[in-house]
Amino acid sequence: MAERQDLTCDVAVIGAGTAGISAERAARKAGARTLLIDPWFRGTLCANTGCMPSKxxxxxxxxxxxxxxxxxxxxxxxxxxxxGQAVMARVREERDRFVAFTKETFDDLPEGTAVTGRARFEGPGQLVLEDGRRIASRAIVIATGSEAMIPPPFRDLGPRVLTTETLFEIPDLPERLAVIGGGPIGLEMAQAMGRLGVRVTLFDNSTTLAKARCAAVHDALKEAVSRDLTLRLGCETSAEAVDGGIRIDWTGDDPGRAVFSHVLVATGRPPNLKGLDLDRSGLALDDHGTPVFDRQTMQCGDSAVFIAGDADADVPLLHEASTEGAIAGRNAAAFPDVAPSERNTAFTLTFTDPPVASVGASPEDGTICGRSDYGNQGRARTEARAEGVMSVYADADGRLTGADLCCPGAEHLSHLLAWAIESGATAPQILSMPFYHPTLEEGMKAALREICGKTSQPVPESRDFGNLPGG
Incomplete structure (x- = not known):
């Protein structure tokens, strides 16, 4: 048998998900010779078990x-x-199409760039593959993503306990579903299943859903989803496998017991760092065993190792993973000439109905708040979905700094607000823009006018159509 040849490159990227693909592309664009290392090259988390099948x-x-x-x-x-069988079949069919599209990107890599296998650290800056080949590289990017976590009460209870890794593989909709975790993923799937006729109960030991920052927004969200499912918040749960399902006992203000045909565990996705032997890497690790890094450079200490995407346990979102991968790839190619990059405005979006979004600064950051009530907004009423609220934050000069919203069209309105914050726009400047009537966008004018009033900024008179019906 021929001896396997060791590999050399400028930048070795471990993991071929969103962050890894972005890192490899950025490093190669910067002139580096790259290797992209992955055990499966199965496509991104988003396409396989995240964004796309859930949507x-x-x-x-x-x-x-x-x-x-x-x-x-x-x-x-x-x-x-x-x-239910047709619903799940279409989910898988279309999911597989998206996965195929992501896999096509691997076909475009230069010959010899994609390396199938697992890499681990043999020493500081030293990588070895499971087949014994060593990789000599000037810099390394860790982009190994995250993995679904099942906490002890639900571990080892059999195939009726689901995560997003297995949810979309079930042949039919569940009869009765317990969702453990009221974060974005748990809440999205709970409401969707509820609207598809599944009896759903969502459990969380917290009293806050989807990490909502604004009390008014949270109240709107809670009221909306409560129509589609049962909420059990601020409670602890225990579980046991029984004939025909999983029995769950819960504490709290209204303790009880019930048997569910399936349980979806959505309690978080920790970084997938097992098998990397980070204890041999020489990197400083935090209390959870994750490398300490600079989020402006993605560099781990002053080493030639960079980290990006869900692997760094910072902001587990696709657009952030893509950004971090690009930063890490550029700096890995340029090492030791590492340059910081300004990060975009923080932006999270949960695809409930109505959607809930958080943009930029939070209401606790000492900012001025303006609020718009969508409970009687004109366009929303025409569509029989008038509910929810938008809170917009600004500094003392009226410059927008953040927003929280749960209202019709929030997935689009939040983008407009994120772009406005990125551009440094003030409330008067936005009010001076054209607002078509009747639209959901008109609804934000009340919040902007309130900010103007609190900052003594004049409301532009020539574009102030606030007295029109439905404005």
Whole structure:
């Protein structure tokens, strides 16, 4: 048998997910010879078990909800029938299409760039593959992503306990579903399943859903999702496998016990760092065993090792992973000439209905707050979805610094607010822009005017159409 040859490169990237793909591309663009190392090259987390399959399930839930809601417009579609097997089949079929698209990016890599296998540290800056080959590289990027976590009460209870790794593989919708965790993923899937006719109960030991920062926004979110599922917040749970399902006991203000056909555990995704032998890397590690790094450079200490994406346990979002990968790849190629990069405005979005979003600074940052109530907003009323609230934050000069919202169109409105914050816009400047009537965008004017009033900034008179119906 021929002896396996050791490998050399300028930048070795461990992990071929969103962050790893971005890092490899950035490093290669900067002139570096790269290696992209992954055990499977199965595509990104987003395409396989994250963003895309979850949104496919949510799209089915929107369709079911629209049918139920149609009579308010005088449209009576008749009885609703949900084919759970067809729902899940379409989720997998379309998911596989998205996965295929991401895999095509690997075909475009220069020959010899993709290395199938697992890499681990043999010493500071030294990598070895599981087949014994060593990799000599000037710099390393860790982009190994994250993995689903099942806490002890639900561990070893069999296939009825699901994570996002297995949820989309079930052949039919569950009969009765318990969701453990009220974060963005748990809440999205709980509401979607509820709208698809599944009896859903969501449990969380916290009393806050989707990490909402604003009390008014949280109240709006809680009221909306409570129509589609049962909430058990501020409680502890225990579980046991029984005939036909999983029995859950819970504490709290209304303690109880129930048997569920399935349990979806959505309690977080810790970094996937097992097997890297980071104890041999020479890197400083935090209390959780994650390398300490600079989020402006993605550099671990002053070493030639960089980290990006979910592996760094910072902001587990696709757009952040892509940004971090690009920063890490550029700096790995340029090492030791590492340059900081300014990060974009923080932006999170949960695809409930209505969506909930947080942008930039929080309300605790000493900022001025303006609020818009969508409970009677004109365009929202025409669509029979008038509910929710938007809170916008600004500094003493009226410059926008952040926002929290749970209202119709929030996934689009939050983008506009993020762009406004990035550009340094003030409330008067935005109010001077054209607002078409009637639109959901008009609803933000009340919050902007309130900011103007609190900062003594004048409201632009020529564009102030606030007295029009539905504005």
């Amino acid at each position: 496919l399930l949510i799209a089915a839930a929107h369709a079911a909800h629209a049918v139920r809601h149609a009579p308010v417009f005088g449209v009576n579609p008749g009885s609703l029938a949900i084919d």
